Amino acid sequence: MRMDLVLAVLDVPGQLVRVLEPISGLGANLVTVIHKRDVKDDKGKIPVQLTLEGKRENLQRVIEKFRELEITILEMDGFVKKIIVSTILIGHIVDSDIRDTMDKINKLEGVYVSGFDIQLNGENKSSALINIEADLDKKQLVFDRVEEIANEKQLLMINEV
Amino acid sequence: MKFSDTMKDCRVIIMGFGAVGQGVANAISLKKEMIKEEYGVNLKIVAAADSSTSAICQEGLDEDLLVKTKKETGKLKDYPEYGGDKSNIDVLESVDYDCLFEATPTNIIDGEPGRSLTLKAFSEGKDVVTSNKGYLALNFNEIIEAAKENNVLFRYEATVGGAMPIINLVKDTLSSCNVSSIIGILNGTTNYILSRMTSEGSSYEDILRESQELGIAETNPEQDVEGIDAACKTVILANSLLSIPATYSDVSVDGISSITSEAIDLAKRDGYLIKLIAEVSPENLKVSPRLVKEGSAYDVNGTLNMATVKTDLAGDVSVIGLGAGSIETASAMLTDLISILKLKY
Ligand SMILES: NC(=O)c1ccc[n+]([C@@H]2O[C@H](COP(=O)([O-])OP(=O)(O)OC[C@H]3O[C@@H](n4cnc5c(N)ncnc54)[C@H](OP(=O)(O)O)[C@@H]3O)[C@@H](O)[C@H]2O)c1
Numbered sequence: 001m002r003m004d005l006v007l008a009v010l011d012v013p014g015q016l017v018r019v020l021e022p023i024s025g026l027g028a029n030l031v032t033v034i035h036k037r038d039v040k041d042d043k044g045k046i047p048v049q050l051t052l053e054g055k056r057e058n059l060q061r062v063i064e065k066f067r068e069l070e071i072t073i074l075e076m077d078g079f080v081k082k083i084i085v086s087t088i089l090i091g092h093i094v095d096s097d098i099r100d101t102m103d104k105i106n107k108l109e110g111v112y113v114s115g116f117d118i119q120l121n122g123e124n125k126s127s128a129l130i131n132i133e134a135d136l137d138k139k140q141l142v143f144d145r146v147e148e149i150a151n152e153k154q155l156l157m158i159n160e161v
Numbered sequence: 162m163k164f165s166d167t168m169k170d171c172r173v174i175i176m177g178f179g180a181v182g183q184g185v186a187n188a189i190s191l192k193k194e195m196i197k198e199e200y201g202v203n204l205k206i207v208a209a210a211d212s213s214t215s216a217i218c219q220e221g222l223d224e225d226l227l228v229k230t231k232k233e234t235g236k237l238k239d240y241p242e243y244g245g246d247k248s249n250i251d252v253l254e255s256v257d258y259d260c261l262f263e264a265t266p267t268n269i270i271d272g273e274p275g276r277s278l279t280l281k282a283f284s285e286g287k288d289v290v291t292s293n294k295g296y297l298a299l300n301f302n303e304i305i306e307a308a309k310e311n312n313v314l315f316r317y318e319a320t321v322g323g324a325m326p327i328i329n330l331v332k333d334t335l336s337s338c339n340v341s342s343i344i345g346i347l348n349g350t351t352n353y354i355l356s357r358m359t360s361e362g363s364s365y366e367d368i369l370r371e372s373q374e375l376g377i378a379e380t381n382p383e384q385d386v387e388g389i390d391a392a393c394k395t396v397i398l399a400n401s402l403l404s405i406p407a408t409y410s411d412v413s414v415d416g417i418s419s420i421t422s423e424a425i426d427l428a429k430r431d432g433y434l435i436k437l438i439a440e441v442s443p444e445n446l447k448v449s450p451r452l453v454k455e456g457s458a459y460d461v462n463g464t465l466n467m468a469t470v471k472t473d474l475a476g477d478v479s480v481i482g483l484g485a486g487s488i489e490t491a492s493a494m495l496t497d498l499i500s501i502l503k504l505k506y
Pocket of ligand 1: 176177178179180181182210211212213248249264265266267268274292293294295319320323484485486487490
């Protein structure tokens with residue numbers, strides 16, 4: 001797949017190389033680089049537009065590498081920027097106010113419930129699958145928040161590894 | 162190579178003569194010739210003990226006869242000529258030996274009798290190979306320090322994952338790497354139950370009952386299904402491979418007894434399986450049911466165990482293997498003994 005990115009890079013020698021260097025080592029190909037030297041921000045950074053090609057997981061590794069190097073990502077096309085995490089809750093889900101559970105998750109910035117499936121089991125405990133769409137860097141936050149809610153409502157939470 | 166002139170004896174005691182202890186005797190019977198040929202060492206069982214009796218002979222006992230006696234009468238005291246009523250520490254004091262195979266039951270209240278037997282052997286300058294995770298989960302450092310102080314070797318590969326190599330794999334084979342986490346399926350019984358719930362859509366209660374009938378789950382399944390066994394292994398991996406000085410109470414533990422067949426079904430529809438996962442990392446010491454992707458390294462079924470080790474240089478390394486079984490677990494203990502032979506003999 002292809003991915004378009006806009007990064008903020010300091011306009012001093014060596015900086016662009018620092019950004020481009022990790023790409024091929026992580027299994028991604030650089031398709032285009034556009035360097036806009038005329039739009040410097042107040043910290044002296046200029047936007048660099050990249051198009052990368054590679055397997056989804058390799059592109060994801062490139063993004064992670066950029067984060068590690070503390071390179072600011074200004075824009076990223078839809079795919080890799082968001083992740084969908086799944087979680088299963090078991091317990092008295094309906095009784096413990098399912099609407100409220102969803103609202104609490106949706107309240108997190110950059111996070112919303114994109115899928116929901118429930119199987120009721122009479123008087124017994126029910127099981128629900130929730131898909132949550134979140135910004136890439138919010139994964140742990142989502143898990144922590146859902147865990148808090150689950151503990152509060154005495155539900156068993158089953159998270160992704 | 163021929164070692165006939167330099168052949169040395171390695172005299173061993175087997176404490177605990179259940180599935181694992183008998184497996185060790187069988188494994189020695191099968192492999193002693195190979196060990197003679199390859200390492201120039203003559204392996205001799207000089208004592209074996211169950212909970213209240215033993216067989217002791219300085220010249221060496223017959224491995225097959227030990228197993229046969231235990232199977233037929235249930236007591237090692239019935240071993241011809243050399244059977245008797247000595248048990249526990251007394252056995253260690255009755256005979257000269259070089260290495261203790263410790264395979265007594267896991268006890269996570271006070272670690273006994275394994276803890277005292279191991280410390281006693283150390284204090285006499287003997288090496289120890291164990292399969293017993295109880296006392297290691299309670300006080301890992303105490304044991305490792307005691308081995309160091311007495312200048313003896315201590316090996317415990319069989320405590321985690323049975324025959325699946327993990328501790329020696331990371332310590333020896335991956336010794337150039339730093340490990341940031343180990344995530345795995347470390348309990349075969351729960352993996353079996355969850356696998357069957359997934360393939361058959363049956364309830365937890367039904368599959369547990371059947372597993373008990375098949376002898377895969379114990380009559381009292383609590384240690385397995387409530388995640389206690391996996392938590393002990395989590396502690397051992399944390400201490401031995403990630404230098405996290407944790408004890409049993411530091412692990413957050415959820416078992417599988419509240420997993421519903423509906424939850425498994427919902428997961429399946431979304432491309433996931435539910436597994437009892439142990440996570441060992443500086444951030445998380447945790448045993449809990451988790452979603453894993455179908456077709457991923459965690460998609461391992463039946464009683465198998467698996468683990469993925471995250472390393473800095475080698476990337477992710479995953480292993481799969483039999484987490485339990487008599488001769489399978491004994492294989493790990495015999496490999497541990499061979500590593501001692503290589504260093505000392
Ligand atoms: N089974 C496996 O696949 C497996 C895998 C990995 C690790 N382990 C660990 O290995 C150890 C042994 O497991 P196992 O399956 O062999 O258990 P087991 O079949 O229950 O056997 C335990 C043995 O220990 C004996 N014993 C009890 N108290 C003793 C004492 N004070 N002194 C000496 N012996 C004593 C028992 O005596 P009696 O025969 O008189 O009852 C029995 O022979 C456990 O710690 C277990 O967690 C087992």
